[in-house]
Amino acid sequence: MKLHRLLFILFFSALTLSAVAQTESQLRRKKEAIQREIEQLQKNLNKTANGKKLTLQQINTINAQIRLRQDKIGTINSEIKNLDNQISQNTNTVHTLQGQLGDLKKEYAGMIRFAQRNRNAYDKMMFIFASKDFNQAYKRIKYLQQFSQYRKKQAGYIESTQNDLNGKIRVLDKTLKEKSNLLKEQERERERLGKDKNEQSVVLSKLSKDEKRFKQDIVARKKQQAQIDRAISAAIQRAIEEARRKAAEEARRKAAEEARIAAAKAKAENRPAPATPTAPAAKSKSTAELLTATPEAARLSAGFENNKGRLPWPVATGTITERYGMHKVDQATYTNDGVDITTSDGATVRAVFAGKVAAVQVFMGRTVVLINHGEYFTVYQNLRSVSVSVGNLVETKQAIGVVANTGDDAILKFQIRRGQAALNPEAWISK
Structure with a gap:
């Protein structure tokens, strides 16, 4: 024992x-x-x-x-x-x-x-x-x-x-x-x-x-970022409207097919053809329903959501030097709809999930890439060069460009949005 x-x-x-x-x-x-x-x-x-x-x-x-x-x-x-x-x-x-x-x-x-x-x-x-x-x-x-x-x-x-x-x-x-x-x-x-x-x-x-000059710098930054955010919102809205247009076309196609079948049946039964039904209005659908209307978009959206907290970083190495939300420096305040990631010079920027490039736009010599993942969008801002164009399909961790230097640092500004709503990227990318 x-x-x-x-x-x-x-x-x-x-x-x-x-x-x-x-x-x-x-x-x-x-x-x-x-x-x-x-x-x-x-x-x-x-x-x-x-x-x-x-x-x-x-x-x-x-x-x-x-x-x-x-x-x-x-x-x-x-x-x-x-x-x-x-x-x-x-x-x-x-x-x-x-x-x-x-x-x-x-x-x-x-x-x-x-x-x-x-x-x-x-x-x-x-x-x-x-x-x-x-x-x-x-x-x-x-x-x-x-x-x-x-x-x-x-x-x-x-x-x-x-x-x-x-x-x-x-x-x-x-x-x-x-x-x-x-x-x-x-x-x-x-x-x-x-x-x-x-x-x-x-x-x-x-x-x-040096409070006065610093406040001026923040005001200039807020103005520039507001311009970029408006462009991002407009690009997302275009994607939503495109989804709405496709949904309306699909509804009209289904209505026409149903009318054709009903007319053929009525003719076979030797009775008057029924009135042509009106296609349901696509506008009644929510943004989420529109962006996940197709099986492919629904799978992308579900996959993105299921990987919350496990998405790879948009750069291989880096540190979050500015977090999501409201910031106050001295008496000046501003809001960051994403995170700022400081990385190494010439770092490659990668897609955090499979999707379709919805927009590529240039602001003050810096490029912004918007990728659609069904109901979700990821934004990659402050790129020096890009290797994708609108309509391209991308895979997880696929290179989409190179980060630009802002001052003396290479900083990628990264956002995640659900429709138009900005989300905290730290809750989505891996720790």
Whole structure:
């Protein structure tokens, strides 16, 4: 029973440690990915720091760097928590193994004492010959053999348990060292976070001194973005009207076919032809119904929706430096209907899902691509060059162009819309 308990404890510990190791691996990969994003943002900041003119990009980059640094500290905290659980489990296992080892040694000592008392061959023979009959003598011979074998097994259990105990102690020592290193890393990240926040304070102080010019920059940006958003809305509306026109044509075709069949039936039955039915009005349909009227569009729309939270990023590597929604910088406010993703120079822009190119338009030397996915649309803004045209069918992750540099950074402005309604892309793309 003791041996069974020992094996169960070791088996359970192995399963637990396997799960912990998997979680540790995931956390380590996440931490490394965050660090790569921080380093990329720092490179961008180093390029823009030499400029005399403060830009919104610098503020967004610093804010994103602070957010990533906080995420990294949170990831380190999770790693430390996992190690604490592992240390606790290993400590309990060590104590259990020590108890089991003590019990095994006591049992073995008792067997050794018994063997010492009966080590004489004459005593063993007397033990056998003192039997009442042959059957009892046979059982006593078997008992002596089994006792000898069990003693050898018990010695093996003691050695195996001692090895397991030494192994667990080594793992425990290693885990304690890992925790110590993580605590040091956590302290370094907190110091860097403090420096980032100091830099943020300096930038905001500089901003307040140049408030007038900065407000003018934001007004100009809002005006330009409003122009682009109107063009995007118009392109989406054209797609809706095209769907409405096709729905109306299909309704007229069905009505004409039904009238032809009814007339043929009436003629065969030698009765007057019925009045021609009026095609149902396509305008009564909702936008969602119009955009998913065909089987292909319905499949695209359902596929897009089913992949919420798992859509690939529109660039292979990048960091969200401006999030969706209302933003306030000093006293100036503006709204972003998507996210701004800072990426590397010359990065390839990819379609996040299969669809059809609905629009390709140029504004102030920068191109906007609109892709239709049934009821949904994705918008890729600030492209230097494009490799698709209106009407092209695209696949998931297919290259559609190259991101342009805005100032010193390569920034892709990315939106997701359901009809005309802007959605938060962070809820749709993978984490």
